[in-house]
Structures are given as structure tokens and as C-alpha cells.
Amino acid sequence: MLKDKVAIVTGAASGIGKGIAEAYVAAGAKVIIADYNLEGAESVAEELNGQFEDSAIAFKVDVSQQDQVEAMIDEAVNKFGGLDILINNAGVMDGMEPVGEISNERWQRIYQVNVDGVMYAMRKAIEVMGEKGGSIINVASVGGIRGGAAGAAYVSSKHAVVGLSKNTAYMYAKENIRCNVIAPGGVETGIGATMTDMSEFGYGRMSMVAASATRQGQPEEIASLAVYLGSDGASFVNGTVINVDGGWTAG
Numbered sequence: 411m412l413k414d415k416v417a418i419v420t421g422a423a424s425g426i427g428k429g430i431a432e433a434y435v436a437a438g439a440k441v442i443i444a445d446y447n448l449e450g451a452e453s454v455a456e457e458l459n460g461q462f463e464d465s466a467i468a469f470k471v472d473v474s475q476q477d478q479v480e481a482m483i484d485e486a487v488n489k490f491g492g493l494d495i496l497i498n499n500a501g502v503m504d505g506m507e508p509v510g511e512i513s514n515e516r517w518q519r520i521y522q523v524n525v526d527g528v529m530y531a532m533r534k535a536i537e538v539m540g541e542k543g544g545s546i547i548n549v550a551s552v553g554g555i556r557g558g559a560a561g562a563a564y565v566s567s568k569h570a571v572v573g574l575s576k577n578t579a580y581m582y583a584k585e586n587i588r589c590n591v592i593a594p595g596g597v598e599t600g601i602g603a604t605m606t607d608m609s610e611f612g613y614g615r616m617s618m619v620a621a622s623a624t625r626q627g628q629p630e631e632i633a634s635l636a637v638y639l640g641s642d643g644a645s646f647v648n649g650t651v652i653n654v655d656g657g658w659t660a661g
């Protein structure tokens with residue numbers, strides 16, 4: 411489905427990003443495994459190259475840093491000859507704080523990673539994709555369409571990703587660049603362990619929303635949609651937000 415396509419997956423050292431990288435390589439793509447956890451990225455790349463020769467390259471990036479993000483895109487061009495698919499998956503959670511409790515530091519860090527990082531990568535990818543076009547897939551969250559799925563910083567940052575994606579989809583539609591959003595529900599990954607200094611009040615409110623979730627998903631259940639959205643079979647799918655949440659938001 412993705413034979414000879416070149417893709418970048420950010421946050422690919424673990425969780426959903428790792429699942430997407432595995433599915434991409436299995437579908438015939440060459441993938442830059444981008445993460446600030448270089449050791450983790452190298453281990454994923456090694457595993458994938460063991461299965462499919464020369465299919466993966468590990469790259470260290472902090473997506474909140476413009477120069478590093480641009481170097482990541484250059485890496486795809488220099489090592490694999492171009493860029494067909496960009497998957498902005500790296501993201502960080504908040505501590506469920508409502509706006510009355512959020513600190514400037516946490517707000518800024520979440521926006522730098524979840525929003526600025528996505529914009530830096532998209533801006534450079536558009537330039538590199540050029541006339542050939544390409545597919546951009548942004549991993550938002552159910553928190554990008556609902557208000558109570560996390561704290562104020564995370565939820566608003568993921569709403570921003572949805573808006574940026576729709577704008578890009580429309581603006582570049584005639585340049586043959588598609589941009590879509592995957593909005594996962596709860597997925598079994600390590601992201602929960604990264605949450606610190608939780609707001610008791612915010613967590614309590616969020617728990618009422620979480621209680622209606624049907625079950626947790628697995629990274630491969632998100633990855634299969636990413637394969638489709640990156641493929642030519644999705645050529646008329648542009649500017650859409652697809653919930654992958656086992657029916658949670660339908661309830």
C-alpha cells in the first residue's frame with residue numbers, strides 16, 4: 411500500500427508512533443524514526459531493519475526546536491530521496507489542570523511540542539513535497555474535539571492542531587497535498603506514566619468523561635488508519651478528523 415513512499419514519524423520510539431512506523435515499514439515505506447529519545451528510536455529502527463532491509467533510520471529531534479525539525483526533514487530528503495508522508499505524532503500530556511490552575515511553564519511546553527512542533531514540520535514539509543504533493547497526518551486526540559478529555563493546555567493544543575490541519579488541507583488542496591487528523595481515544599501506551607503533578611479537581615472532572623469510554627485501544631489500531639491516510643487510496647480524503655476511539659465519542 412505504501413511501496414517506495416518515504417515517511418517521517420515523530421515520537422516513533424514508543425507507543426502510537428512506534429506502531430505507525432511498524433505498520434508503515436510492513437506496507438513497504440521507508441521511515442525516519444524521529445524522537446528525542448534516540449536510544450528508543452535506534453532500537454525501533456534496528457528491529458525494523460532486521461525485518462525489512464534499509465527501511466528505517468533513527469533520528470534525534472526535539473520537535474519544539476525549529477532547527478532540529480528542519481534537519482529531520484532534510485534527513486528524509488538526503489537519505490531517502492524525498493518526503494511523501496509526514497506524521498506529526500509526538501505529543502505531551504498535561505496534568506488535567508483547568509485554566510485556573512495551569513502554570514505558564516507547563517502551558518508553554520505543551521504548546522511548543524504539540525502545536526509549534528507540528529507547524530514547524532508542516533511548513534518545511536510543504537516546501538519539500540513541492541509539485542509531487544504528499545500526505546500530512548497529524549495525531550491529535552479526542553481532546554481535540556471535546557472539551558473535557560484532559561486539561562486546558564492539552565485540549566486547547568489539540569484543538570489548535572485540528573484547526574491548523576483543516577486550514578492546510580484547504581489551502582494546499584490544489585497542490586496535491588492532503589492533511590488529515592487522527593483523533594485517538596485512550597490507547598495503551600506509556601503516555602500515562604509521563605503525567606506528573608496532576609490536578610485533583612481537573613482529574614475528577616475528566617474522569618466523568620473517561621468513564622464513558624468503551625475500552626482502551628492498541629497502537630496498531632491507530633496505525634492501520636495512518637497507513638490508509640498515507641496511501642494513494644485516500645486521494646480524496648482531505649481535511650478530515652477521524653476519531654479512532656471504539657465508539658467513545660459516539661456515546
Ligand SMILES: NC(=O)c1ccc[n+]([C@@H]2O[C@H](COP(=O)([O-])OP(=O)(O)OC[C@H]3O[C@@H](n4cnc5c(N)ncnc54)[C@H](O)[C@@H]3O)[C@@H](O)[C@H]2O)c1
Binds near residue numbers: 420523
Ligand atoms: N495514548 C493515548 O491514550 C492517546 C490518546 C489520544 C492522543 N494521543 C496522542 O498520540 C500521540 C502519541 O502518544 P503516545 O500515547 O504514543 O505517547 P508515548 O509517550 O508512548 O509516545 C510519545 C513519544 O513522543 C516522544 N516525544 C515526546 N516529546 C517529544 C519531543 N519534544 N520531540 C520529539 N519526540 C518527543 C517521546 O519520547 C515518545 O517516544 C501524542 O500526540 C498524544 O497526544 C495519545
